[in-house]
Amino acid sequence: MTQLKVSRRHVLKGVGIAASGMLAPFTVATSAPAFSHGVASGDPLADRVILWTRVTPKAGANGPIEVRWEIAADAELRRTVRSGTALTDADRDYTVKVDADGLEPGSTYYYRFRVGDAVSPTGRTRTLPADGVRELKFAVVSCSNYPQGYFNVYHDIAARDDIDAVLHLGDYIYEYAAGGYSNPHAVNFGHVVEPEHELVTLQDYRARHGVYKTEPGLQAVHAAHPMIAVWDDHESANDSWRHGAENHDETQGSWYERKRASVQAYREWLPIRDEGDDPLKIYRHFDFGGLADLIMLDARLIGRSEPLLYAEHLGDPGTDAGRFRAQLEDPERTILGREQLTWLEERLEQARTPWQILGQQILMGKVRLPDLLDVAAFREGGPFDRASAERLLDIAEAGLPLNLDAWDGYPASRERVFAAARRHGSQLISLAGDTHNAWAFNMMDSEGRPAGVEFATPSVTSPGMEIVPVPPGILAERFVNLNPELVYLDSSRRGWMEITITPESATSRWRFVTTVLSRKWYGLLGPALQVNAGEASLRRA
Ligand SMILES: [Fe+2]
Structure with missing residues (x-):
């Protein structure tokens, strides 16, 4: 498990249960x-x-x-x-x-x-586009978990004819065994993964990609638009980093072999360009007609230092927070690795467009957990019980972040990125996935200076913070009131972000679907937030 008795996966994502099973490679006999x-x-x-x-x-x-x-x-x-x-x-x-x-x-x-x-x-x-383009539109997605439901979100995007590119920010597949991190209803309508066991070998990862690529929504979105994709953790294993993963232990063999297998299958099954001799090097740059630099990052596999875990590294938050914070802020801890960070700094230095867009996995905006004790309908034995909430609240009241698996767990790296952006006059937009919820931030550096904005996409199917037994409206209000950078949260719906970039402004429109458990669904219009060129804070569009 991750950092707490109630892990990030439980709090931000939902419940995961791993089980083992027999190999059932995905093959279709054809004449x-x-x-x-x-x-x-x-x-x-x-x-x-x-x-x-x-x-x-x-x-x-x-x-x-x-x-x-x-x-x-x-x-x-x-x-x-x-x-x-x-x-x-x-x-x-x-x-x-x-x-x-x-x-x-x-x-x-x-x-x-x-x-x-x-x-x-x-x-x-x-x-x-060629130089001089006046408008760009991206569809931004993440976290498409086959045994959690239908890929209706992908159908919604496939139906559009005005999208320049789909940006997939990771968790394109999930590695769990059949029955793990799944919705029983989705299993009933046949969204059952192969192989049945957790993915470890090249053959396993290939077979799982094959199952996903039979989903009509995924086929439709690929057939309709070009995709620019990066992996997050679940393309290899939960909470992966350079030398390991939360969901990897030595009984499963070498982490490096597993990582290599997952990367090989990903490169085989995704329409990404293979350049250079290091298959791990997925970070890359696109110039959208002189209007936006799209900088795709790998905050997972290539450079990330070992995560700090509250469960292992923090005793009593009341007395131990200072020591823990010093560890957290160690400048040697890195989320991108030295080489990728240098490359990113150079990209920002050389940027000639009005907007520098980071396409990456995890939240950059700072998040602490608000006090929910008076509004939560705790259930004994539930995935988010009173004891877990109290422990998390102690952590929050000690000034420590909710999620150490995000940039909040690597604050020195975040400051390096913000400092480079400041030095080079970048207009930074972070696009994030991973949490399964919709978020927006006016990001600030450690001195409280504006550092850009962040738009975070809900998932395609994976569950969000519904696991927290608080009505979503109250939950959002509490989070926004406590966290000065946070301006928007929707924790209750699956969907995507429609990002519109012009020379004058950058806008995110959140779009949701009514359900992922039926093929009968319709789209719901969420809010739109906009930042003007030369400004640093979001307003309703
Ligand atoms: Fe995910």
Whole structure:
């Protein structure tokens, strides 16, 4: 378990129960090759984009397969712009990735694949705009947990035709065994994962990606828009860091082998560009037409120092908080690692656009837990009981943060980023996932100076703070009243963020779905918060 008797996973996310099971690799027997996992595109540049698919080989076949691909300017694929062939085989789990170049900036394209008579669905994608673009729209998502429900959020985004790119901030898959961290209703309608056991090996991670890629909402969102994705922890294991994870122990073998396996499967199954010789290096940069720098970060696997845990490192908050805080603020503790941080500082220094957007996993805004004792309907034996709430409140009253797995657990790293942004005059927007709840912050540095704003997306399906037995409106009010940086919290609904960037302003519109437990759902409009260029605080749009 993580930091407290009631862990971050319980408080911010929900309950997770791990169980073990038998290997059941995901295979579909077909009489001819087929495209059972849809198509996808990603990592667009002004002249190229990654096109992705996976071939399900004919039953019994195990040799290499040649796949034809084409990309065209029209939906019927009559005006072909580029085409070619790609080879795939078992060494890459029959996934296919093509970097289709020679494209025009700011343009919509359509693409598909063929093997013999089998033709894939047609995907739509879009290149990055040329300089001078006046508006950008991103759809921001995270935490799509298959055994927690239908991916209605992805359908909502797929239906849009004005999105430049979908930004996936991690937890694209979850590693737990069947029955772990799942909703019994979702299991009833067939959202059951394979393999049944927790993911450890390359074969395990590949099989799980295969199950997810059969979900119609996920196929639809990939077919509709290019995606720019980074992993969070659950693509490998819960609360992962450079040398381990909360959900890894030595009976499962080497952490480094498990990490490598998860990264290999992720790179095979996601439409991201593979560059350089270090597969762990996922942090990268996109220039959106001179209007925004999108800087995608890895706050998990490549550099993160060992987390501090309240359960292990904090005795009595009343007497021990000072010593604990000194440990927490140790400048040697890093969340990005030295090399990535230096790279980020250089990106901020070289930025020439009005907006510097960090696409990353976890909250940068500071959060302490408010006093909920008088409004909580505690249930004996519930996942968030009175004793847990009292312990958390003691921690909060000692001035310590709620979630040490976020940037709150690595304050020196956060200050380094804020200092670089300040030095280079960056207009910083942090986009975060991980918590399953919707948040917005006016971020401040340790001296209380404005440091940018943060928009955090709710999950696609994973449960949020519903686990805390307090009505959501009261919960949000208590959090906002206690935390000076926090301006908005919705802990009760699944959804996504529609981010609109213009030279004058950056706006987040939260969008929710009524349910993830039925295919009959509709979208709900959440609030919109905006920051103007040159300003540092949010207002209602
Ligand atoms: Fe998550």
